[in-house]
Amino acid sequence: MVFKGTQANISDVNGNLLMASNGIWIANATGDTMMNGGGLNPGGITSNWPNGLPMTGNNIFLSFSNDTNKFMLFHHTANFDGYSFPTNQIY
Secondary structure, eight states: OOSOHHHHHHHOSSOOOOEESSSOOEETSSBOOOTTTTOOOOOOOHHOOTOOSSSOOEEEEEEEEEEEEEEEEEEEEEESSSOOOOOOEEE
């Protein structure tokens, strides 16, 4: 997985990678696209950066406090306005 700026990953309690995201897709520990892990952040900028969004701080994985086998990914998309990449929506 290529990271151009956006990066999120999460590991188990032993430090083993569980999944990672570059803002475009979610990969499992072997680097394969997870089920329903493609098509993140729909919009014009995504098609221009197929190997990862160029912005930092765009996504984060969190585990459920009552179930450490479940995770959520908060992520947002943006569109280049000629000067910057303002946030449009949070998913």
